[in-house]
Amino acid sequence: MERFGFLARFARNRGALAGALMILVVALAALVAPLAFPIDPLRIVGAPELWPGEAPEFPLGTDSLGRDILAMIVHGARATLLIGLFASAVATLIGVSAGAIAGYFGGWIDETMMRVAELFQTIPNLIFVLTIVMILGSTLTNIVIAIGIVSWTSIARLTRAEFLALRDREFVQACRAMGMSNLRIIVGEILPNALPPVIVLSSLVVAGAVLFESAVSFLGLGDPNVASWGRLIGDGRQLIRSSWYISAIPGVAVMVTVLCLNLIGDGLNDALNPKLRDR
Amino acid sequence: MTNVTRREFSAGALATGVVGGIAPAFAQGEPKRGGTLVATWGGGEPQACYVPAGGGSSPIFSSSKLFERLGDRTMSGEFVGELAEGWKPAADFKSYVVKLRKGVKFHDGKDMTVEDVVYSADEIWRKFAAAAALTDLTGVEAPDADTVVFKFNKPTPEFFFSSLLCGVVSYVVPKHIYAGTDPVTNPANNAPIGTGPWKFKEWVRGSHFEYVKNDAYWRKGYPYLDRMIIRYVRDPAGRAAAMEAGEIHIGVFNPVAPPDIKRLTATGKFAATSKGYEESVWSTSFECNLRNPIFEKREVRQAMFHAIDRSFIAKTVYYGYARPGTSPIFSPNKEFFTADTYRTEFDPKKAAALLDGAGFPKKADGKRFTLNLLAAGWFTENGKIGAYVKQALEDVGVGINLTVPDRPTSIKRIYTDYDFDLAISNQSNPSEPVPATTQYYTSDGIKKGVPFRNASGFHTAEVDALVERIKVETDAAKRKAMIVEFQQIITREAPNLPLVELESITVASTKVQNHSNDPDYLAASWYDIWLA
């Protein structure tokens, strides 16, 4: 019964529905990429700087070296979603662990954890990501970890707040009385109840990660072996006088993806917190 | 004795005419006096106005207007005296007598003397500016107030010595400013005092250098202009916009992107030229790390080059402002370049055949072996070339892992750690091949930790011996023959060869006269430039 209620509430938000559908399209593109565009998207396949529509085999045109932009957009969907998901996973892992421990144990553990979170919130996040990537090298792993490191604090705070609220409830006290270990209580009892709002936040972190990754690639610090949307925007920057479509098209892709993720986040929020609806 | 050029002679005559106080009506082509020139170049601000070791093109551009060298090379190829009147070899070519010009003063009023030359050669050139070239210099002496004698422990060819005196940062610096200090950190490097046509006035960091006319310049009647400003603009689009708005008159070394070059010249208000870079030709090079046993056989190395379409790189990555390179000595080098070398033309089939023959057939997954390709990230073009080369090599069955690290990481990985299998880097060499070109291919060129040296690890007894003979051969014809042989060996061995030679472009407003008249124009003093 609850499940249907959730979906129904989600679907009532038309924006969220549209967002979810679009993301499915993007995800589908990501899955289908190797089949529909089997050639490595970074391969040079045509004359450089062809406008969209100028050559029938390249519906979105070619870039400065002669690579197929449509292929790069479709394959880029893959890279973008994967990076977004993995970075969000890293952030969620760190954030939930830190927040759970801080919220459950309280006291000086809580104080220290919050100081550390404040530390990471004080360092301007993109600057930190750029510095990490510039120093440690432009590989996909480094980028994912760097984004995860700057994104965990909001998840930690939320988790902490949830744990603070839940740890004094009767069911938790009952578990303690039964002699359950702290770990079991945290992971088995409180966490499942604390997760819903965290999931909403995680979806927004995915959107943030997509924006981070595109900024990093735009500045030329992305992995050169990956067809990233941000890198394409950066490549097109020198040619905005004559071939501005090279920068325009991938930017639209990023915007649509981030928009959909935000709409989904809104929808999840509405679905999980029906009382706060009607704003 | 080397000559004073006719140009200087007539310029002197012109000057006397003007100084006479009459204001003649200037016909077109008659230099106009006065005004301020605003110049820029295709890179960024230097770390200091003058860097004793060179420090890259930016400080060379800024310091060459304030300092001068003993000699200069003209567009026609002659060597002429600048701060020297001339020079002559001894009969055994183990020493050279240089006659110093009289009446030259530094910007602070002190005379330039033989002591300054001796100091510069001993402390600056030998230690920083031309260390590799001066390994055989045994001493510099001043037997009298006008003469400096350079002594070598081996016979030294005249072309080599003349090139030395024109060395890009072989300036005569004031001993009274630099003696007893550490030249690298001397504060005068940010406000240099030299003998040049321009005097340092101000450095507004992040913006520009301002130079003013040296009224006591030894070339009477020069410079024509009152002031020169070197402006630094971070991005090429900004430079193009500034030039269009008339705020910058001339930009050297590819100041704007290729599409903008066409756009600016189409307005008729600007001219673009590739003249002025003959002594400073840049190339994009491709080298194999012979420490990897795969590259032991020269056929494998040749195959790498056969797989690459250099014309594609020239056309697409450089928009046509480059040409395929064939020899370690570049084609504008009239003295020594030869086209009669072993060619590694674009021929993927031949590449595949060579690899098969060398014992590297395609395995089940289509790959023969996998290599690490490092494209030095200091130019964006290198990254693009890296992406293309990766594709080209994968097409002949060589798996490639591409990295495009930033400048310090690239320098470290290529020239210190030798942590690469294939590398895309850049070189800029003068006409004299020793040591700039030869040190990429000899055993004494392998210097761990020093950038832009022999990183491929290639050396053979044959080439080492040949280069040693080239260093001491004083007969010009014999020397050329040896250098031709050198090119033929190296192109056949293919350890490190240019992919393309870059065409550097100067863009200038049509108002600017007398520019691009030196074979290394970026490093010239611009004493005779004027604005119409």
Added chain:
Amino acid sequence: MRVAPAGGSSRRLAALRLLRRRLVQAVPLLLGVLIINFVLIQLAPGSFLELMTAENQVSDPTTVELLRKTYGLDDPVWLQLLKYIWALAHLDFGFSYRQNMPVIDAILIHLPATLLLMLSSITLAFVVGVAAGVVASVKVRTVWDSLVSIAAMFFFAAPSFWLGIMMIVLFALKLGWLPVSGMATIGGGGGVLDVLRHLILPTLALGLFYAAIYARVMRSAMLEVAQLDFVRAARAKGLSRTKVTLSHVLRNALLPVVTILGVQMGTVLAGSVVIESVFSWPGIGSLLFDSVSSRNYPVVLGIMVLGSLVVIVANIVVDLVYMWLDPRIEIR
């Protein structure tokens, strides 16, 4: 948060208490920033010494050792860190051998441009966002509301650097109304108006993202506050709708916006670094890239510390504004 008694002097006291607390907390924060970045730089391949010796073509070992000493790199790492912290306590940010000037000078040359951009973007974001949010809430569920929502969604999702490029294409290249890049016209045509002209596009590119956030937050805050008891009471008393909106609702609805503003100060600074790259704006962004590129760690650390300081100060200001807006609140 505690609810404290209202009244002028106790407000001032509360503000001072906050100030002192925050400044004390700032010290371990900055220390933490320092340590993290110091460790990071040590992990970088290629050191400053290697780069400088490379650029100066120094291969002679004794000269290399001399340079190592000069750059202070011959101490063990932990000692380098301690020396740096000690110097920093005396407000000595060290010397940048690359630019041949003290680090603080190098940073101060570039910092004003960044601060200008940040300030104008935040102002734009605040003014536009709050105004849009108010309009949307007052005309809720009408066309205006939808328009604001759509615009907010667009500017929130569009990457700021891409927005900047698109604006350059439209306003600078196609229409020619505004300059393509830079902070002032080369050749010093200059003056305040010139800088303002150059400031427009970067401000829009950076600020519209935050304007979108503030618009949405403002809208929901306004709607929420409008339903609260004290507002209904004011309306019941007969005060005009506008008066109620402006004096009661607005003031309280601003609180969440102000909170978010403080939290996001760090991201605004970070965002300006990217925008500076797009527009060749001569701020600390370029200095940061160049310094990381050359492993010039005194400058990198200096920028990180100053950047974090900007964030801390901004947060303090925001908290003070928050307390001024709602005198009942004292922030811990």
